[in-house]
Amino acid sequence: MENFYRLPEYLLTNYINHPAVLRRMNISIFGSGYVGLVTGACLANLGHTVLCVDVDEQRIENLKKNILPIFEPGLPELVVKNSTEHRLFFTTNAKEAVETADIIFITVGTPQSEYGQADLRFVYDVAETIGKYMNGYKVIVDKSTVPVGTADNVRAIIQKNQISGEKFHFDLVSNPEFLREGEAIYDFMNPDRIVIGVENENAKEIITNLYKGIERTEKPIFITDIKSSEIIKYAANAFLATKISFMNQIAQLCEKAGGDVKEVSKGIGLDQRIGSRFLQAGVGWGGSCFPKDVQALIYTAEKLRVPFQLLRAVHEVNTQQKKSLLPKIEKLAGNLHGKIITVLGLSFKPKTDDIRDAPAHIIIQELLAAGAIVQAFDPVAMENTKKLFPKIQYCQNTYEAAAESECIVIVTEWDEFRYLDLKKIRDVMKQPTIVDGRNIYDPKEVHALGFRYIGVGRNVWQEGSI
Ligand SMILES: NC(=O)c1ccc[n+]([C@@H]2O[C@H](COP(=O)([O-])OP(=O)(O)OC[C@H]3O[C@@H](n4cnc5c(N)ncnc54)[C@H](O)[C@@H]3O)[C@@H](O)[C@H]2O)c1
Structure with a gap:
């Protein structure tokens, strides 16, 4: 590889x-x-x-x-x-x-x-x-x-x-x-x-x-001791998942009330008691650890009659968040039937080919159910994804994936998606629109380039459009 x-x-x-x-x-x-x-x-x-x-x-x-x-x-x-x-x-x-x-x-x-x-x-x-x-x-x-x-x-x-x-x-x-x-x-x-x-x-x-x-x-x-050590691993993962779900819920609030979740994240992260890491709102957590470890900790706790309401809510918020992309895509691209939609990023996080419980799966399923034609690109996770979704179009690069597309959806924040030639992207798309599930772009900059844009919990392509 x-x-x-x-x-x-x-x-x-x-x-x-x-x-x-x-x-x-x-x-x-x-x-x-x-x-x-x-x-x-x-x-x-x-x-x-x-x-x-x-x-x-x-x-x-x-x-x-x-x-x-x-x-x-x-x-x-x-x-x-x-x-x-x-x-x-x-x-x-x-x-x-x-x-x-x-x-x-x-x-x-x-x-x-x-x-x-x-x-x-x-x-x-x-x-x-x-x-x-x-x-x-x-x-x-x-x-x-x-x-x-x-x-x-x-x-x-x-x-x-x-x-x-x-x-x-x-x-x-x-x-x-x-x-x-x-x-x-x-x-x-x-x-x-x-x-x-x-x-x-x-x-x-x-x-x-x-x-x-x-x-x-x-x-x-x-x-x-051994038992504390076993618990430390689950407690660490569950706590990190909690931080992300918390910020995703704050992002939902920002979308309704105005405000930018990235600013909120910076503002609270400067507090040393909180810390700046794991405060990024996005498309929800996935991967080979958080989903299963959160569920396993809930199960263990409840088996021991310690109802873990907090973690149940963390999981629930995450489930909602994974479903938050489709309405945004529909808002920009309208009825998706027969339309080409570009999915950028298939692994559950950058720099891995691991697709276990990747948020991309949910959005691909939803797009296919809505009748869209999915063109996808990921630097290393396409081979693994082909086994799950053999029928979507896998492209050689981002520009090919954007060709004739009515909306680009950023699902995984690979560095190379941050540094795209957005003018070139705009020119190959049918409609220049971006749903940025990882907030990697500056809304003003992409708007100035002619894109309609919706991120997560932040500014939108047109004032008041959420
Ligand atoms: N992947 C991560 O980022 C990560 C991080 C921290 C902890 N963990 C934990 O570490 C553990 C392993 O995770 P992973 O992602 O490396 O799993 P993995 O699925 O990548 O690898 C597991 C390997 O074990 C092999 N295997 C199964 N039964 C075996 C047996 N009886 N003898 C020898 N090999 C056997 C499988 O064939 C497979 O190759 C899990 O409990 C996971 O939660 C994973």
């Missing part, structure tokens, strides 16, 4: 003799997806020997040939470097992976189940495998996002599946992951904090050693 990333100097360093890495460990990582591959490549780059395991044979065959299953800036370079230097390996052989490891990471998916709860089937499968093949003391680190209490179940499953007469001792660690797709390598090497839930000193020392050598060691390694 094409990549635009240049590895920063510190990742090109050979860490083999890095003084901060006290003991090199043999690490096996179960699950070679976004989290597993980034964790594996970064730990290998710190000098550890890493074996990435997956049940997906094709994925592993490709990885052995340096063909990556995901787009993540910098990851291909890091995989090639560490594979070539014999620190990073790939296998489907779970027995070998368990037997050779000092530390085993669990980084498999925990998708949403029918009633909102996390589906822990893949985590428990790995626990079973670990139990079955355990041949000595291991530290087992859960990096998948799992509900509070999961470590207890993992422990029980491992114990139950140890089949040899000898029951080997092991320690469990909860080490939730906070990386952002698109910035994952930077985040791994420069975390705000590393959360480690442990139950004894031995495991604490082993895992703390493991992270020695990452760039900003002044950032805290936060040691806590």
Whole structure:
């Protein structure tokens, strides 16, 4: 997959003799997806020997040939470097992976189940495998996002599946992951904090050693108990989702009352108690984490008889927000039947090809239901989207996607959409109109270029038109 990333100097360093890495460990990582591959490549780059395991044979065959299953800036370079230097390996052989490891990471998916709860089937499968093949003391680190209490179940499953007469001792660690797709390598090497839930000193020392050598060691390694650690991950994601939903509701108010949500966001973000990040109004949050994690936290809380009304509202606001684009498009383009509408951005956020729960899905479905012809462009997420929407038109670039269009809809704020030649865009469109779901343009500037424009919670193409 094409990549635009240049590895920063510190990742090109050979860490083999890095003084901060006290003991090199043999690490096996179960699950070679976004989290597993980034964790594996970064730990290998710190000098550890890493074996990435997956049940997906094709994925592993490709990885052995340096063909990556995901787009993540910098990851291909890091995989090639560490594979070539014999620190990073790939296998489907779970027995070998368990037997050779000092530390085993669990980084498999925990998708949403029918009633909102996390589906822990893949985590428990790995626990079973670990139990079955355990041949000595291991530290087992859960990096998948799992509900509070999961470590207890993992422990029980491992114990139950140890089949040899000898029951080997092991320690469990909860080490939730906070990386952002698109910035994952930077985040791994420069975390705000590393959360480690442990139950004894031995495991604490082993895992703390493991992270020695990452760039900003002044950032805290936060040691806590396992249950608190499991809750921290969900609480962090739910809080961030809450910030966004809050701003989206303020945006709805701005649209009715006047005012610009970007100004409001700046004005409140300057308050250090609030902070400026995650205050951008937009088309609603999606992706592989927030939607499922919010639902799973609601489920866990309510199972324990703690009705989480606040998070229910956060989810509800998000659902409304995802549906807020269509009326705006109709306002500018009228009846959409037979009209070409351009959708820019298909991934749930920039710099990733991940389309899980992407807001683009909702608007594409709605446009198709309204009889529109959808022309779409995304720098890296088109291949994945084709599997879901095979019949829409996928274009080579933004200008092709804008050709003969009656409205451009910005769904994902890729940088290249910020710096388009808007005059050229205007000239190829049938009607120069923009619905800016991420507020990336200045309404006055685009209006001056002849576009009719509606953003989110801010100025519109014509005074008083919302
Ligand atoms: N993607 C993110 O940005 C992110 C960030 C923080 C936390 N997380 C959490 O990390 C976990 C993993 O997420 P992801 O996005 O990397 O998932 P993913 O779907 O990209 O990858 C999961 C991988 O696990 C493999 N797998 C399933 N069962 C297996 C087994 N028994 N043995 C070996 N491999 C197996 C799958 O084939 C797949 O390749 C989830 O709990 C997620 O919530 C994800």
